[in-house]
Amino acid sequence: MSSSPAVPVGPGPFPVALPPAGSSSLWDRISTWASENKGVVYTVAGLTLVVSAGGVIYYLTDDKKDASAPSPSANKKKAKREKRRAKERAEKEAAKEQEASAAEPKKASVAPAVEDELPHVDESSVASLSEEERKDYAAKLKAAGNKSYGSKDYNRAIDLYGQALLCKQDPVFYSNRAACWNAMSNWEKVIEDTTAAINLDNEYVKALNRRANAYEQVDRNSEALLDYTASCIIDGFRNESSAQSVERLLKKVAEQAKGKAILAQKEKKLPSPTFVTNYLQSFRPKPAPHGLDDDAELDEESGKGQLRKGLRAMSAKTAEGYAEAAAAFEKALELGDLDEHESFAYNMRGTFRYLRGDNEDALKDMDKSVELQQSLTQSFIKRASMHLELGLAANPAAAEADFEAALEQNKDDPDIYYHRAQLHFIKAEFGEAAKDYQKSIDLDKDFIFSHIQLGVTQYKMGSIASSMATFRRCMKNFPQVPDVYNYYGELLLDQQKYQEAIEKFDTAVEMEQSNKPLFINVLPLINKALALFQWRNDFSEAEQLCQKALIIDPECDIAVATMAQLLLQQGKVTEALKYFERAAELSRTEGEIVNALSYAEATRTQLEVQEKYPKLASRLGQMGAGLGAGMR
Numbered sequence: 001m002s003s004s005p006a007v008p009v010g011p012g013p014f015p016v017a018l019p020p021a022g023s024s025s026l027w028d029r030i031s032t033w034a035s036e037n038k039g040v041v042y043t044v045a046g047l048t049l050v051v052s053a054g055g056v057i058y059y060l061t062d063d064k065k066d067a068s069a070p071s072p073s074a075n076k077k078k079a080k081r082e083k084r085r086a087k088e089r090a091e092k093e094a095a096k097e098q099e100a101s102a103a104e105p106k107k108a109s110v111a112p113a114v115e116d117e118l119p120h121v122d123e124s125s126v127a128s129l130s131e132e133e134r135k136d137y138a139a140k141l142k143a144a145g146n147k148s149y150g151s152k153d154y155n156r157a158i159d160l161y162g163q164a165l166l167c168k169q170d171p172v173f174y175s176n177r178a179a180c181w182n183a184m185s186n187w188e189k190v191i192e193d194t195t196a197a198i199n200l201d202n203e204y205v206k207a208l209n210r211r212a213n214a215y216e217q218v219d220r221n222s223e224a225l226l227d228y229t230a231s232c233i234i235d236g237f238r239n240e241s242s243a244q245s246v247e248r249l250l251k252k253v254a255e256q257a258k259g260k261a262i263l264a265q266k267e268k269k270l271p272s273p274t275f276v277t278n279y280l281q282s283f284r285p286k287p288a289p290h291g292l293d294d295d296a297e298l299d300e301e302s303g304k305g306q307l308r309k310g311l312r313a314m315s316a317k318t319a320e321g322y323a324e325a326a327a328a329f330e331k332a333l334e335l336g337d338l339d340e341h342e343s344f345a346y347n348m349r350g351t352f353r354y355l356r357g358d359n360e361d362a363l364k365d366m367d368k369s370v371e372l373q374q375s376l377t378q379s380f381i382k383r384a385s386m387h388l389e390l391g392l393a394a395n396p397a398a399a400e401a402d403f404e405a406a407l408e409q410n411k412d413d414p415d416i417y418y419h420r421a422q423l424h425f426i427k428a429e430f431g432e433a434a435k436d437y438q439k440s441i442d443l444d445k446d447f448i449f450s451h452i453q454l455g456v457t458q459y460k461m462g463s464i465a466s467s468m469a470t471f472r473r474c475m476k477n478f479p480q481v482p483d484v485y486n487y488y489g490e491l492l493l494d495q496q497k498y499q500e501a502i503e504k505f506d507t508a509v510e511m512e513q514s515n516k517p518l519f520i521n522v523l524p525l526i527n528k529a530l531a532l533f534q535w536r537n538d539f540s541e542a543e544q545l546c547q548k549a550l551i552i553d554p555e556c557d558i559a560v561a562t563m564a565q566l567l568l569q570q571g572k573v574t575e576a577l578k579y580f581e582r583a584a585e586l587s588r589t590e591g592e593i594v595n596a597l598s599y600a601e602a603t604r605t606q607l608e609v610q611e612k613y614p615k616l617a618s619r620l621g622q623m624g625a626g627l628g629a630g631m632r
Contacts, residue, residue, distance in 0.1 A: 138167035154180040171197035190214035225249040254597030272555035306332035326352035343373035380406035414443035482511035498535035522549035557586040
């Protein structure tokens, strides 16, 4: 399976685009990571199903195709539309099955039944029939049932299939009767008859799909997901409709079960230091505003004193430091008397509110900052990112307007071009992104991330040679910046140059330890773990590196999700499930939570498949062993 290179977005204003190791978002990164390992990967209509060598299946959705679409839980009309379409699909499938069943070649001994010649069977009369008579009667009754179904005489068809079942307990008869109940929207009866069919033949794909649809109609989505998953495995993932149903249900289960509830109950707190630092360093460092510097004599309990205290606390780049900074900026505005620094105070408080996921209040703070001082262009830039992270209210047009407004204030501010390039990158407008990154470099060649992002963008555009040259220049001009080696290592890893990639990750780790004793960016550790697994299948050291990353930064969602995938690759499904659920807890937005929970639900379904269908679990293992990485 070919795909475009998996690369980081790099440091930027958009939390979904902060530099996870190896992709433009955390869950894109996981998908790429899994699909490049020793597993069988099937892609059907944007849904990737991976069967690892250990026989573990999990689902990897392509978020790009519907990243801007509202979630079903937040859009009742869409939910109703989906439900109606699901019913229509089931009816079409049922009609196809009946047509196929009616067209089946009959045995020579069974002539087409004329209505008047049909036998009538009940519980008392069937006992007197011979085995051969029962088989003959069952075939005639089934044929008549199919004819009645085709004429939409569903009650008559139900009666005929019921009589056929008295003669012979055949799973097809139960499934056909279920099709009648399906046409009448009697979902409980559909479930009852398909269950009987599956009890007779637990690999009866049509019955599984029909029951799954009925489960979905009555909002028993977890059970529907299990049936569709079993159906996909039996069919070898060749049925596009079933695969799409799995994808749809994974998100639906995640949304309905916990997505909104977790977000509503989630404590508003800052994410990991890795996350916060990557966001803050996406802006060029500037000295403290005049009057807030270290030489100024300020009462710490004044508004200005608290503002300076917050700036000082940020420099530690630790969880404690960032928490102290957030509290100080809140207090600064409560105390007031900020004079010309009021706009800056709203900017900083809004920044930390945004980082902890309090987007609406953060947006209000940026509105106030812009109102007070339009020349503070950073407030326009940050507000642009907030316009893109408001769920259903996301407003790309407003984000673009903010960048234009910022340029009207200062067309020579390199940060504006850098962050506007991030927006272009997210929209896959790589040519425009490259232009803005280059403009940012032209205005200020000393900001390393403009160079890094230009190299990444060149790579995404397919200009591999240009990208590599850009990174080599970066290493020459910024020899002591660990981020250069980390991101260059990611591109080498994408090209399967494992030894070189690991050397770059090791260099980045060494620099992090020597340059930042109070804060170590854990991304190079996670990337090295990925490289070791891909190259040598070294689970042990890869897990140790992820554990080390989690000791340094326990809140790092990327480390948590990578650990989940490492465990999943080894068939440690129960342990992997815990890490996916932890990833959901660490997510900041509803979309991120739903993605994490989708993986958790897929993992949980694996456990159920293994328990309920042990033969299917064995078949998955055989697929992985037989096809290996050749289907990637």
